[in-house]
Amino acid sequence: ETGVTQSPTHLIKTRGQQVTLRCSSQSGHNTVSWYQQALGQGPQFIFQYYREEENGRGNFPPRFSGLQFPNYSSELNVNALELDDSALYLCASSAQTGGLVETQYFGPGTRLLVL
């Protein structure tokens, strides 16, 4: 158990809808990263939040957006859902200190199905 929790565990949406996924960081962690893992693929970096600011973004369109709250929990929002957005969405938290690389601890993921 990493202490990182995600909700919901599963979600079904239809094309064009919007979805919000939630992540609660491990205690003491100030950084949250989100990843998309399509079936049979490795996780792909979406973006990272450090102290409530976006701190890096992968190759994902603007309809993928996020928030980090003062308690370091986070949301991933996806607008105008497409079929290809069907995937496991993973949240990972870490304790960033001075820009050093830190181990990321992953939650169990939210499985999103877009019909």
Add this chain to the structure above:
Amino acid sequence: AQSVTQPDIHITVSEGASLELRCNYSYGATPYLFWYVQSPGQGLQLLLKYFSGDTLVQGIKGFEAEFKRSQSSFNLRKPSVHWSDAAEYFCAVVNTGNQFYFGTGTSLTVIP
């Protein structure tokens, strides 16, 4: 740009046999390297990591990995595989922005 290649999509080994999973990375500076394991329907669990120092890294569950700069590799090994090791294994390289770049994974099947 950083990237990771895991050449073996799927590996089958007998229980008790040794295991080596390959990982090759591309990164311009000193790499930070990780191995994670994912059981079906689960998140990723950290097995081990390499930041610097000793190139042979010990991890949990009896796994180890060796960093070889000359070969741009970070292969994962285990001397004797257990049936519970069946899972998906991911290698990752991390940039200085703490952004992880994963390979496509190697699926391990363990046969009795």
